[in-house]
Amino acid sequence: MKLLYYKQVMQVMQVMQVMQVMQVMQVVQVMQVVQVMQVMQVVQVMQVMQIMQVLL
Incomplete structure (x- = not known):
């Protein structure tokens, strides 16, 4: 009985670890x-500034 319980606990632990890793990956991606x-916004702003300067 104890062995089976231990195996289940191990499985749950592994699943928890995998879930955590997935979450971390998602956070990193975001x-x-x-x-x-x-960066895109900054580049756009820079371009707009340049265009304004040229117009002025």
Whole structure:
């Protein structure tokens, strides 16, 4: 009986670990996307500034 219980506990632990890793991956992906968006915005702003300067 104890052995079976131990195996179940191990499985649950593994599943928990996998879930945690998945969550971390998602968070990292989201952070990367946010960074890319920010960089894109900055680049756009720079371009707009340049165009304004040219017009002025």
